[in-house]
Every structure is written in C-alpha cells, then in structure tokens.
Amino acid sequence: MNVMANYPDYNPEDIQRELREILPEEAISKGLFERINNALDPYTSSDDIDRGMVPYAVVWPSSTEEVSQVMKYANTKNIPVFVRGSGTSLHGASKYRHSGIVLNVGRLKHFSIEKDNGYVEFGPGHRVLKVKQMLEEEGYFLPLVPGSIRVASIGGIISNNTSAHAVDSCIGKPRDYILGLQVVLPSGEVIETGTKSLRRPAGTDLTQYFVGGDGLLGVITGIRMQLVPMFASAYGVAYFHNELSSAKAVQRIYMEKAPMPLFMEYLDERVARMSFAIQNLPEPPGSLIMFHSIGQTEEEAVHKVNKLVEAISKEPVIEAKRITDMDEWHKIWLARESALPFICQGGKGVFGLSEIASSVRGLVDCMEDTINMDEGMPTLSKLGKPYIMGHLGALSLHPVYIFPADWSAEEKNKGIEEMFFKEAQINEKYGTCGGEWGQFAKRTPFYRKRYGDTVYGLVKDVKKVFDPNSILNPDVFRD
Known part of the structure; x- marks a missing residue:
C-alpha cells in the first residue's frame, strides 16, 4: 500500500496571487486546461486527476533566479513542486501526485557553443532534436538519441542519464559528457557543480548526483556538455x-x-x-x-x-x-x-511498453523469456506473445502489448501491472536493471528486491539530505 505524504491545503487563487508577486504574469498558467494538461502522465495506467488534485498553478520560469524564487516560496509554504519538461516519460517519473505547483522548464532555453573551450552550455527546456540540430550546424554530435527525440526535453534525458537508442558500449552515457551543472536545490539555493575544464574532477563531484538522479534532488537549470566532433x-x-x-x-x-x-x-x-x-x-x-x-x-x-x-x-x-x-x-x-505507432495502428488499441535488459551471456535465454512473458499472467495471456523491438546491441529489449480500446481501464491497468511484474522478474533473473527510463515510480518494488532495503534506504536518505521537507517531486518512490 502506498503511503503518500501530507501537505497543507491552499486556495489556488491565493497561491496564484502570491506567485504573481515573484514571477512575471507570462510565467504563470492559471487556466484549468493548462493546469490539468501539465498534471497528466502519458502512460496507459495513469492515475486519474480529480478536481481536488488539480495543480494550484503551472509556472514557466525563464531563468535560474525565477526557479530559485519559486522553490524558496514553495519550501516556505510546504507546497510540493513537480518538475516537468515535455511530459513524455513512459514510467511515471513526471507524474503529478498532490495538489501543488508544476514547474515547467520549457522556457529555460539558453544555448551557447564555446568552441574555444570545447563545450556547449544549454538549458533543460530544449527539445532534444533542437539541440541536436544546433550542434550539427557547427559540426558536432549530440551523444544521446532517444526514440522520442522530436518531443522529449533534454533536461529529462539528463536527469535519467539515458543514452536511449545508442549502444552504451560505443559511446557511454550522458554523464560521461557532462562537465557541470547549475542546479536549484529544493530550498531555493543555487549551486554550481563540476568544471569548465575538459579534465573532469576527481573524487566527489555533485554533478554525478544530479545526472541520473531521477529528478529527486534538485532542479537542473543549466547543463555544460563536452563537444563531440561529428563523425x-x-x-x-x-x-x-x-x-x-x-x-x-x-x-x-x-x-x-x-x-x-x-x-x-x-x-x-x-x-x-x-x-x-x-x-x-x-x-x-x-x-x-x-x-x-x-x-x-x-x-x-x-x-x-x-x-x-x-x-x-x-x-x-x-x-x-x-x-x-x-x-x-x-x-x-x-x-x-x-x-511503436505502427504497432498501435495495426493493433487498434493503446500500448503498454516495458524494458528488459540482459547480460551478454544470458541474451538468448533472456530473449526467450521475453517472448514468453505472457505465461502465467491472466491478463497478458489473453493477448498472447508480445511484439518485440529494442536496442539489441545495447542488450535491451522492449516487449510491447496492445490493449484493446474496448477494454475497461481496470483491465488495462491489470495488464500494465502484470507487464511490469514480468519485467522485474526477468531483470532480476539476469542481474540487470533498466538502462533507459530511470529507477523509481513504477519500478520501486523491483528496485527494493533487486538491491535490498539497505540500498533503498540509503537512496531515500540522500533524498532527505537534499530535500528535507520532501517538496520536490514527492512520492516518486511510491512505497
């Protein structure tokens, strides 16, 4: 059973009025549609948002200072803040879970190529494709390639540390190229991490906490990445x-x-x-x-x-x-x-997608387990074998199920839960862990089983150090 955090209840109009005192008018969305739209998760099994859970406001800061002011305000009033980019997450990381403030990074779009220093600096609100195009115009390559490249925001990619389609054994992960970050802590304090040298820091470097930190520790407002020449x-x-x-x-x-x-x-x-x-x-x-x-x-x-x-x-x-x-x-x-859209079109329904990673030695057996993931699953067995695609060179598979449009929400949700249960079971069998979507939200039960309660407790303790009032993306752990 999920134990959700408790926060004070506020009148949305009061929150909106107070936010106008610290942000320009164009940085606040008060309309009901925009507030609901920024609270929705794209996954098939999204929880419903009732009227009492609609965000107080959606804020669109355009600078690190504005993000800082929002976080200071929210921390003082104990209002949860949910950071959102384009909202394309397929595992629930961007899910809105409490009445609070949605902080959309879509206006944080500074961009500067420092050729004579060998790096590029940019904001988290850019679509990945736009960053790729701007780099390619100058003869450089963006070392991460998500399938959602046209719509995903790059801040979410960095927060998850996903190389996506790219084979890790060839180019590594985003953190291998990130030289430093600008981050706003939940308290509103602004910190800088890393270096302006191409020689990365030895020893403790807080950059590594935020790249792959699942958005739990701070709001990334600036990214410094090593330039990679085109090939x-x-x-x-x-x-x-x-x-x-x-x-x-x-x-x-x-x-x-x-x-x-x-x-x-x-x-x-x-x-x-x-x-x-x-x-x-x-x-x-x-x-x-x-x-x-x-x-x-x-x-x-x-x-x-x-x-x-x-x-x-x-x-x-x-x-x-x-x-x-x-x-x-x-x-x-x-x-x-x-x-994926072709599968949905052919299957005439909504998709369910999971991620299975294999060891090299176990790849053939893992493929067979993935093919047979419907076995013993009451709902999935109605649909038969999954469609399978994925990043096989990176030892990663995506089994896909299409849930018929006329199925009830309850039956679709059962299928999703069975799919994630089998995902966890197979990944645990091969000693692996998802390499593309982050580790919590829908995967918390797997994480606890895979690494144990001691490791899980340490992760939660790290979260408390950075966010003692638990206002930033709360209840992602879902335990």
Whole structure:
C-alpha cells in the first residue's frame, strides 16, 4: 500500500496571487486546461486527476533566479513542486501526485557553443532534436538519441542519464559528457557543480548526483556538455529466421570483439513486416537487426560495418550486408523509429511498453523469456506473445502489448501491472536493471528486491539530505 505524504491545503487563487508577486504574469498558467494538461502522465495506467488534485498553478520560469524564487516560496509554504519538461516519460517519473505547483522548464532555453573551450552550455527546456540540430550546424554530435527525440526535453534525458537508442558500449552515457551543472536545490539555493575544464574532477563531484538522479534532488537549470566532433557513418542490416538467432548474432559480436556500433536496433518479424509495409519496403524475410557504425573517416566506419557483418555471418543468418543506398537505409531506420505507432495502428488499441535488459551471456535465454512473458499472467495471456523491438546491441529489449480500446481501464491497468511484474522478474533473473527510463515510480518494488532495503534506504536518505521537507517531486518512490 502506498503511503503518500501530507501537505497543507491552499486556495489556488491565493497561491496564484502570491506567485504573481515573484514571477512575471507570462510565467504563470492559471487556466484549468493548462493546469490539468501539465498534471497528466502519458502512460496507459495513469492515475486519474480529480478536481481536488488539480495543480494550484503551472509556472514557466525563464531563468535560474525565477526557479530559485519559486522553490524558496514553495519550501516556505510546504507546497510540493513537480518538475516537468515535455511530459513524455513512459514510467511515471513526471507524474503529478498532490495538489501543488508544476514547474515547467520549457522556457529555460539558453544555448551557447564555446568552441574555444570545447563545450556547449544549454538549458533543460530544449527539445532534444533542437539541440541536436544546433550542434550539427557547427559540426558536432549530440551523444544521446532517444526514440522520442522530436518531443522529449533534454533536461529529462539528463536527469535519467539515458543514452536511449545508442549502444552504451560505443559511446557511454550522458554523464560521461557532462562537465557541470547549475542546479536549484529544493530550498531555493543555487549551486554550481563540476568544471569548465575538459579534465573532469576527481573524487566527489555533485554533478554525478544530479545526472541520473531521477529528478529527486534538485532542479537542473543549466547543463555544460563536452563537444563531440561529428563523425563519418556506415550502415548495415541482417535478417534472421527467428528471434533467438538474432540474439546469438549479437552475442557473437561481443565474443568476437567486433567494434560496437553507435546503434544496433531490433524488430521481430511481426513488427518488421508491419513497419516495412507502411514504408513501402519489400517484405522482410524474418526478424532483423539494423546497425550504424561510426569512425573518424568513411573508411574506418565502413571497416567497422564490415567487421560486424563478418561476425554476424558466423551465426545462422538469412542475409547480412552493408547498406550503401541511403534511401534504403532511411526507410529501414524510419521503420524502427516509427515502430511503436505502427504497432498501435495495426493493433487498434493503446500500448503498454516495458524494458528488459540482459547480460551478454544470458541474451538468448533472456530473449526467450521475453517472448514468453505472457505465461502465467491472466491478463497478458489473453493477448498472447508480445511484439518485440529494442536496442539489441545495447542488450535491451522492449516487449510491447496492445490493449484493446474496448477494454475497461481496470483491465488495462491489470495488464500494465502484470507487464511490469514480468519485467522485474526477468531483470532480476539476469542481474540487470533498466538502462533507459530511470529507477523509481513504477519500478520501486523491483528496485527494493533487486538491491535490498539497505540500498533503498540509503537512496531515500540522500533524498532527505537534499530535500528535507520532501517538496520536490514527492512520492516518486511510491512505497
């Protein structure tokens, strides 16, 4: 049973009036629609928001100082504050849970490339695609690529420390590139972390607390990231008779010490056929992995793709090849990028999505467990086997279920709970942990079981140090 924190009740009009004393009029949304819209979670099993839980106000600060003033005000009055970007979280981290203030970072959009220092500084409110485009215009690469790149805000990506589609073994995680942060603590105090050198601090560096901190410790208002020069690219694809063969091929890549690609994405046969048909591509002969290698020169990138094709071909494969036709590659890549809406379109319902990570050694068995995740689950068994896509080179799978539109909310929620139960069960079996979505909200029971109550208690203690009044994104732990 969830034990929720208690906070004073306030009249929304009083809160809005007091906020106008510290913020400009354009920084406050008082309308009912905007307040409700910023309280909604996109996941299928979102809790309902009743009228008594509607946010007092949504604030849109445009500077660190304005964020500081909001947090000081909220901390003094013991009002919970929920930080929100574009609200695309798929695991409940942006879920609004109490009557309080939603702090939307959408106006925190400063951006400055410091070429002579080797870094870029920007605000958390930018859409990821916009940051990517601004960097590419100057010949640089953004080392994180979420599937929601067109809509996700970059502050949430940094808070979760997700590299998303990208293979960790190739480029690492965002924290490997973050040099420093500007952060507003729940008390309203502003701190700077890290360095302006490309030589990162040794020893204790608070940057590492906030990057991957699940938004629990402070509000990130400024990000300093190392510039990464753009590279040359080469591409490839491989088709397999079944899911297990594709998993064996990825194992082979690691065992052969082949150069890891930037991306190695996976579509099972059902998803591939659906997505290829919509892209007017020839019907794929089986499940597939598509891969994108990088190098300082085109020759290096091509060499890496050829080494991957060579390693994959040592396992049973229908076809493995380098792709030189960029039109063909873009269509295949779009088939992967748009796979989820294609599945929803074909399945005529709403999706449920989970994340399973595997060890290298266990990848084939993990794939089989994922295929059979409906077994023993009363609601999922009505739907059968999941659709499977994911970041197979990064040892990460996304089983997808489509819950029929005519199912009741209760039945959909049961399916979601079963899906996360099986996600936790499989990840625990292989000693892994989700590498893309953060660790709490819907995953708290798994975290406690995976790491134990001592570790869980330490995490909560760290939260108390930074946020003794528990006003910032409260009850994400959901215990």
